[in-house]
Amino acid sequence: MxxxxxxxxxxxxxxxxxxxxxxxxxxxxxxxxxxxxxxxxxxxxxxxxxxxxxxxxxxxxxxxxxxxxxxxxxxxxxxxxxxxxxxxxxxxxxxxxxxxxxxxxxxxxxxxxxxxxxxxxxxxxxxxxxxxxxxxxxxxxxxxxxxxxxxxxxxxxxxxxxxxxxxxxxxxxxxxxxxxxxxxxxxxxxxxxxxxxxxxxxxxxxxxxxxxxxxxxxxxxxxxxxxxxxxxxxxxxxxxxxxxxxxxxxxxxxxxxxxxxxGQAPYVTLEQAIGDLRDNPGPYFTGSHSSIYLSRNRKKCWNEQSFTIQASGRQAPLHPDGPPMEKIGTDAWILPGGPDQHRRLSVREIARIQTFPDWFQFSDGGSQTASENNRLDKQYKQIGNAVPxxxxxxxxxxxxxxxxxxxxxxxxxxxxxxxxxxxxx
CATH class of the missing domain: 3.40.50.150 (Vaccinia Virus protein VP39)
Structure with missing residues (x-):
């Protein structure tokens, strides 16, 4: 109070x-x-x-x-x-x-x-x-x-x-x-x-x-x-x-x-976690990036650890491939080369980053009328809300x-x- x-x-x-x-x-x-x-x-x-x-x-x-x-x-x-x-x-x-x-x-x-x-x-x-x-x-x-x-x-x-x-x-x-x-x-x-x-x-x-x-x-x-x-x-x-x-x-x-x-093992990197999924990442959330999304860096390098996985497909971190984001001002970043070179991490990739085994399945609700992004978002939400x-x-x-x-x-x-x-x- x-x-x-x-x-x-x-x-x-x-x-x-x-x-x-x-x-x-x-x-x-x-x-x-x-x-x-x-x-x-x-x-x-x-x-x-x-x-x-x-x-x-x-x-x-x-x-x-x-x-x-x-x-x-x-x-x-x-x-x-x-x-x-x-x-x-x-x-x-x-x-x-x-x-x-x-x-x-x-x-x-x-x-x-x-x-x-x-x-x-x-x-x-x-x-x-x-x-x-x-x-x-x-x-x-x-x-x-x-x-x-x-x-x-x-x-x-x-x-x-x-x-x-x-x-x-x-x-x-x-x-x-x-x-x-x-x-x-x-x-x-x-x-x-x-x-x-x-x-x-x-x-x-x-x-x-x-x-x-x-x-x-x-x-x-x-x-x-x-x-x-x-x-x-x-x-x-x-x-x-x-x-x-x-x-x-x-x-x-x-x-x-x-x-x-x-006596500690090195930190696990994105390369070690999802490097083998480059050619077969599975479905991922698509669409534009809001001004809030572009208010900070969303992309880590392959030799780093991911940003925190959010409970939202739209807010998922960017895949390490492609050029790094560039800061152009206070709370303002851009995607060099255009959005096509900056896809979001896929459902399968964020599940790996949350250390779920590959055999773990995530329901998308099974709706035949919902859009793919809507179905995927239900999976992103589950994975992002979970404890690694x-x-x-x-x-x-x-x-x-x-x-x-x-x-x-x-x-x-x-x-x-x-x-x-x-x-x-």
Whole structure:
């Protein structure tokens, strides 16, 4: 909230509430939101939840086409069968299909309102999860789970008020916490944009951390750059990780695997990622470039990493081939040689840059009347909204390693119990 003062607007920090105060405010707001839900067919859906007691059961909110989920699944597979074997299988659809069920993570429920993204999810995952194509504001009951994943949008975080949850635009954030309080997972992971750290001069992220903590979690957050983990893209995102208070696990963010440091692999370049697609890139978005598009450079060289992949075909970066863009003034660039020498990256190319495997399919809605650009844009949107798979895998790594150890202990404990019962007879 801005103070009523002359001159530059200032953000007013929230009062210094105690943990109990924050929790009471949060519970009151969640109760209010929950009581307003009329459409409720969730009980019937929850009856179809397929738990696997030998794995960590996962809820995926705002699941999209599944970039975050696929990264976690892959990390869980690597923890179970080894890094090299998992990554080799990941390249081939059939090989991966034979092994993916061995992952220590088992998704039981997903939620999103983007129809084409949900279709893509269904096309690429095993199908054991209950998928709910429904506004999260209308979901009254969530299943119990061990882990919750998701990247909640933040439309109302541009100004920090007395409490974020008092702003009705932040309903998605409220319902993410509501799901956590119902499901009571051991761990949750939430992803969001870099700007969250500076909104309200840091007041937004402080309140978010307080609210998650009041739900019974130790909360931390960190800004990670995708290129530091083998993704050929400059993409910075905040990852908020919460672990249940008293849990015998402390999450440590993964150290960068790529860069110029000692022992790090070199950054992955566009040449390495999409160089082989020069002659067969697949369909790409066509059309004019707006003044907004031409307000900055959109083209990287082959030996660099891509600009951040946007959730829009029209805003897709330019392919490295052709002459570089030229700056002619403040926020003004041109395309030397004309637009014909500057095509946008294709759907297949941006999927590679987001580190999706080639076998991953993206639904275009299947409309026979929509234009090609319209159908392609649905795919660009899904891919651009996704968390890069290898970045998600890196974030999941410490959790997967801990889960694998916990599952092994459970199995050993069960074996000892079974042995004792046999001995009694």
């Amino acid at each position: 801005k103070l009523n003062e002359r001159g530059r607007g200032k953000f007013k920090p929230a009062p210094d509430y105690s943990v109990d105060d924050v929790r009471n405010v949060l519970l009151e707001k969640i109760t209010e939101e929950t009581s307003s839900i009329i459409d409720d067919d969730d009980i019937d859906i929850l009856e179809h939840i397929s738990y696997n007691r030998k794995k960590f059961n996962v809820i995926s909110l705002f699941s999209g086409c599944g970039g975050l989920d696929l990264g976690f699944e892959l990390s869980g597979l690597a923890a179970a069968i080894g890094e090299e074997k998992a990554m080799e299988a990941f390249k081939d659809k059939e090989a991966y299909a034979k092994l993916r069920d061995q992952s220590v993570f088992h998704t039981i429920y997903t939620n999103d309102i983007f129809k084409e993204a949900e279709e893509s999810y269904k096309m690429n995952f095993s199908g054991s999860a209950v998928q709910q194509l429904k506004d999260i504001r209308k979901v009254k009951h969530f299943p119990k789970a061990d882990l919750i994943l998701g990247g909640f949008p933040c439309p109302g975080f541009s100004e920090a008020g007395p409490r974020l949850i008092d702003d009705e635009r932040n309903f998605l954030y409220i319902h993410f916490i509501r799901c956590i309080m119902q499901a009571q997972p051991d761990v949750f992971v939430a992803e969001n944009v870099k700007g969250m750290l500076t909104l309200g001069k840091g007041e937004v992220i402080r309140q978010i951390s307080e609210d998650f903590a009041s739900a019974g979690y130790d909360v931390q957050y960190k800004l990670l750059n995708a290129r530091d983990y083998g993704v050929p893209q400059l993409r910075e995102r905040v990852f908020i990780v919460g672990t249940k208070k008293g849990l015998n696990f402390k999450y440590d963010y993964p150290a960068p695997t790529h860069g110029t440091g000692l 798979v290898l970045l998600a895998k890196a974030v999941a790594g410490p959790i997967a390693k801990w889960v694998a150890g916990e599952l092994k202990k459970r199995q050993e404990d069960k074996s000892r119990e079974d042995h004792m019962q046999i001995s009694l007879f």
